[in-house]
Amino acid sequence: MATSARFVSSLRRTALSSRAPSRCQCLRPAYQVRWNGNTPTPTSATSEPHQPDAEGGVKGKAAPRKSIKYTSENYPQLQRDSKFTKISEKHVKFFQELLGSESAVIDGVTKDASEDIEAFNSDWMRKFRGHTKLVLKPSSTEEVSKILKYCNDNMLAVVPQGGNTGLVGGSVPVFDEIVINLQKMNQIHSFDEVSGIMVADAGVILEIADNYLAERNHIFPLDLGAKGSCQIGGNVATNAGGLRLLRYGSFHGNVLGIEAVLPDGTIMDDLSTLRKNNTGYDLKQLFIGGEGTIGIVTKISIICPRRSPAVNVAYFGLESYEHVQKAFREAKGQLSEILSAFELMDSRTQKLVNRVTGKKMPLEGEHPFYCLIETSGSNPDHDGEKLEKFLEHVMETEVVQDGILAQDQTQIQELWSWREGITECLGHDGGVYKYDLSIPIHELYDLVNETRDRLTEAGLVGTDKSHPVVDVVGYGHMGDGNLHLNIPVRRFDKTVEKALEPWVYEWVQKRNGSISAEHGLGVTKKPYVGYSKSDTMIRLMKQIKDLYDPNGIMNPYKYI
Amino acid sequence: MSSLRILVPVKRVIDYAVKPRVNRAQTAVETANVKHSMNPFDELSIEESVRIREQKNHHKSAPKVEEIVAFSAGPPKSQDILRTAMAMGADRGLHVVVEEKDALEPLGVAKLLKKVVDENKSNLVILGKQSIDDDAGQTGQMLAGLLNWPQATQASKITFNDHTVEVIREVDGGVETLKAKLPMIITTDLRLNEPRYASLPNIMKAKKKKLDKKTLSDYGLDTELRLKTVKVTEPPARKGGVKVEDVDGMISKLKELGAL
Ligand SMILES: Cc1cc2nc3c(=O)[nH]c(=O)nc-3n(C[C@H](O)[C@H](O)[C@H](O)COP(=O)(O)OP(=O)(O)OC[C@H]3O[C@@H](n4cnc5c(N)ncnc54)[C@H](O)[C@@H]3O)c2cc1C
Numbered sequence: 001m002a003t004s005a006r007f008v009s010s011l012r013r014t015a016l017s018s019r020a021p022s023r024c025q026c027l028r029p030a031y032q033v034r035w036n037g038n039t040p041t042p043t044s045a046t047s048e049p050h051q052p053d054a055e056g057g058v059k060g061k062a063a064p065r066k067s068i069k070y071t072s073e074n075y076p077q078l079q080r081d082s083k084f085t086k087i088s089e090k091h092v093k094f095f096q097e098l099l100g101s102e103s104a105v106i107d108g109v110t111k112d113a114s115e116d117i118e119a120f121n122s123d124w125m126r127k128f129r130g131h132t133k134l135v136l137k138p139s140s141t142e143e144v145s146k147i148l149k150y151c152n153d154n155m156l157a158v159v160p161q162g163g164n165t166g167l168v169g170g171s172v173p174v175f176d177e178i179v180i181n182l183q184k185m186n187q188i189h190s191f192d193e194v195s196g197i198m199v200a201d202a203g204v205i206l207e208i209a210d211n212y213l214a215e216r217n218h219i220f221p222l223d224l225g226a227k228g229s230c231q232i233g234g235n236v237a238t239n240a241g242g243l244r245l246l247r248y249g250s251f252h253g254n255v256l257g258i259e260a261v262l263p264d265g266t267i268m269d270d271l272s273t274l275r276k277n278n279t280g281y282d283l284k285q286l287f288i289g290g291e292g293t294i295g296i297v298t299k300i301s302i303i304c305p306r307r308s309p310a311v312n313v314a315y316f317g318l319e320s321y322e323h324v325q326k327a328f329r330e331a332k333g334q335l336s337e338i339l340s341a342f343e344l345m346d347s348r349t350q351k352l353v354n355r356v357t358g359k360k361m362p363l364e365g366e367h368p369f370y371c372l373i374e375t376s377g378s379n380p381d382h383d384g385e386k387l388e389k390f391l392e393h394v395m396e397t398e399v400v401q402d403g404i405l406a407q408d409q410t411q412i413q414e415l416w417s418w419r420e421g422i423t424e425c426l427g428h429d430g431g432v433y434k435y436d437l438s439i440p441i442h443e444l445y446d447l448v449n450e451t452r453d454r455l456t457e458a459g460l461v462g463t464d465k466s467h468p469v470v471d472v473v474g475y476g477h478m479g480d481g482n483l484h485l486n487i488p489v490r491r492f493d494k495t496v497e498k499a500l501e502p503w504v505y506e507w508v509q510k511r512n513g514s515i516s517a518e519h520g521l522g523v524t525k526k527p528y529v530g531y532s533k534s535d536t537m538i539r540l541m542k543q544i545k546d547l548y549d550p551n552g553i554m555n556p557y558k559y560i
Numbered sequence: 561m562s563s564l565r566i567l568v569p570v571k572r573v574i575d576y577a578v579k580p581r582v583n584r585a586q587t588a589v590e591t592a593n594v595k596h597s598m599n600p601f602d603e604l605s606i607e608e609s610v611r612i613r614e615q616k617n618h619h620k621s622a623p624k625v626e627e628i629v630a631f632s633a634g635p636p637k638s639q640d641i642l643r644t645a646m647a648m649g650a651d652r653g654l655h656v657v658v659e660e661k662d663a664l665e666p667l668g669v670a671k672l673l674k675k676v677v678d679e680n681k682s683n684l685v686i687l688g689k690q691s692i693d694d695d696a697g698q699t700g701q702m703l704a705g706l707l708n709w710p711q712a713t714q715a716s717k718i719t720f721n722d723h724t725v726e727v728i729r730e731v732d733g734g735v736e737t738l739k740a741k742l743p744m745i746i747t748t749d750l751r752l753n754e755p756r757y758a759s760l761p762n763i764m765k766a767k768k769k770k771l772d773k774k775t776l777s778d779y780g781l782d783t784e785l786r787l788k789t790v791k792v793t794e795p796p797a798r799k800g801g802v803k804v805e806d807v808d809g810m811i812s813k814l815k816e817l818g819a820l
Binding site: 101102103309310314315360362363380388391392395400402403404405406407408409410411413 | 575576577578593595597598600644647754757758759760761763764805806808809
């Protein structure tokens with residue numbers, strides 16, 4: 001095949017790019033979605049990420065880190081705990097001797113290292129910024145152990161840090177906590193082609209792990225937009241959900257073993273590569289989604305599925321949310337093991353993408369709801385047959401009003417862009433209040449309607465500048481019962497915030513939903529955990545925290 | 561203008577979003593278990609012929625399209641792309657089964673197409689300007705030669721007037737406008753149109769459309785190969801960058817590379 005053939009292809013891609021930013025483009029940091037609007041007021045709203053430029057817009061490069069307001073100023077209720085020792089020259093000296101290599105310690109205590117340190121003090125969204133003066137980059141579990149033991153003995157608070165892409169402010173210090181960054185622990189130790197089990201350091205970047213597996217016809221059971229930066233240890237620590245959860249399940253099932261270091265320096269070697277191991281409490285589960293509050297994950301063993309050679313994508317228009325649920329039930333019934341995504345988008349999000357990108361809507365006519373279905377399987381012919389039968393069925397029984405089936409890879413990417421382009425387009429008019437919620441599926445969309453009604457009644461929604469709210473929209477991982485409730489606004493406004501919070505949380509609480517489906521607690525959601533966990537649950541969680549971290553040095557001011 | 565009988569040849573190729581790999585023996589590109597789709601230029605041809613038909617809905621004076629036939633010479637799986645073509649709007653399909661190992665050269669395809677044109681009384685053939693697998697870019701031109709018809713290659717716009725067809729083609733530094741009478745050959749270029757998606761109702765309808773299966777011998781033809789592929793190689797791999805720990809690391813690396 002001549003190179004020019006691909007050249008032509010790339011030409012065509014350019015020709016198409018106006019109507020289709022490919023799926024990958026949306027996801028890669030190079031095309032990062034940026035926070036649009038000024039974000040001085042911290043609300044607890046989050047969901048899919050935004051990264052602002054210097055003007056708080058979306059057009060330029062990411063804002064300089066030094067312009068970010070300190071978390072301690074944004075959250076005046078947080079006070080530095082005086083039980084923690086202030087870092088001194090003596091401590092720095094200890095760490096320098098321990099870690100040896102100069103690049104392993106960024107010392108802002110005895111000299112000015114603010115340039116080097118800023119990247120570790122502030123997060124990807126440019127929403128959180130700490131005051132640390134010391135960053136440590138250990139290269140081995142033993143070093144992590146010695147660091148933590150020393151910190152514990154000397155009452156020095158720490159923040160474990162991976163790729164620093166977390167969305168709730170968990171990965172950066174609030175005050176002067178020492179950052180322990182895992183980037184130097186980046187070895188893949190083993191991969192068993194028969195069982196699909198991989199053992200690797202916590203600091204391996206997700207994309208590198210996935211590429212490694214791709215060469216071996218396997219796939220990492222997690223995929224998300226930050227894959228080029230986030231680390232698998234950070235993913236485990238946040239129990240990240242992402243795009244493949246419907247198919248491959250959560251880390252609570254896929255992670256087979258964890259090696260972690262406890263605050264007192266104990267190395268917890270639970271790096272099992274066994275699928276089955278009923279020999280007592282499954283302690284590693286505490287570290288999955290533990291957000292660095294009870295120990296530092298140093299290695300993981302994880303079971304990885306085979307990569308699917310056959311992928312299909314269909315896009316539907318549906319009459320009502322009832323029909324969406326029917327379609328989901330049919331998809332599970334008829335596509336069962338090959339169903340790999342079932343995404344929901346309301347018509348407002350699709351019209352928004354249409355308006356902002358100028359791309360032609362994939363379907364003729366208007367439909368209140370749209371769904372994107374993806375199948376992944378091992379045999380294109382079998383999958384094709386199943387999919388065809390399913391599609392015929394949902395068309396004939398009028399579960400879906402209209403639909404299309406991607407005929408090639410380009411169309412697959414284009415159709416995904418109607419789901420994944422939403423986040424970016426939402427920022428078009430200004431800012432966005434975003435909630436990432438788990439809600440029982442049958443009521444999932446009710447929240448969007450009720451929120452819209454509520455804000456409309458309050459006179460906050462409108463088409464002209466006098467109204468702060470542009471719209472209230474919903475989309476999400478329907479297959480996982482995960483709704484992204486989004487309220488695009490022209491400006492951030494206290495009355496909007498008051499109308500939303502705590503009302504949204506109370507609504508979710510009444511349905512026993514979760515106020516943070518994928519992104520965790522960190523700083524942002526800590527005050528609201530009571531809406532999803534009972535007093536008893538919170539008490540039990542606190543007991544765990546106190547048991548593992550009696551001095552409270554691990555990631556303080558967050559989580560619980 | 562006489563009514564149109566359009567023939568659209570389409571080819572099954574490795575999906576253009578897939579990175580092709582050369583086989584170990586360096587004789588060809590690996591095709592087993594690789595996603596295949598319709599050659600992107602051929603999608604444009606199908607789309608354009610369907611649009612020509614749809615013009616009649618808006619303009620009485622537009623030419624009437626009597627029939628759009630999608631044709632493919634290739635392995636049994638080429639049926640999939642013929643179904644796609646029919647889901648996009650072709651009326652029927654014609655599949656000449658040619659196994660992958662006996663793949664035709666452009667001249668072979670052109671000779672076959674000449675017979676198909678005669679058989680189907682086509683008066684307009686719309687082809688892609690090239691297929692992205694072998695990049696030969698010859699078939700349309702050879703067919704025009706064999707039929708002795710006028711040709712307009714690399715079309716970026718096609719308009720039908722009373723007695724002529726006007727084709728705009730992009731050339732270096734500008735555009736060129738050609739006019740010809742039917743019957744004629746047109747080859748398509750990137751900017752001609754944006755192919756539509758195959759809708760579910762149309763995919764279902766396409767399954768009921770006629771798809772004839774034939775062999776080369778039905779046309780009294782044979783695979784006569786004139787070319788021999790000597791070797792296929794990948795372009796030289798781009799060297800990846802390296803990460804250095806700190807400034808000292810960078811300086812020593814630069815020295816190592818002889819840049820300092
Ligand atoms: C563009 C983008 C898209 C995203 N999409 C999704 C998505 O679809 N689904 C989803 O669930 N999330 C998503 N996220 C958020 C997701 O939680 C993080 O991106 C990722 O899982 C965090 O990994 P990290 O290495 O960057 O961890 P960091 O951000 O560095 O840390 C996150 C938390 O884990 C702790 N931590 C990190 N490493 C360790 C360790 N080795 N041991 C103990 N604690 C540790 C930190 O202290 C912190 O509390 C997205 C983020 C971005 C920026």
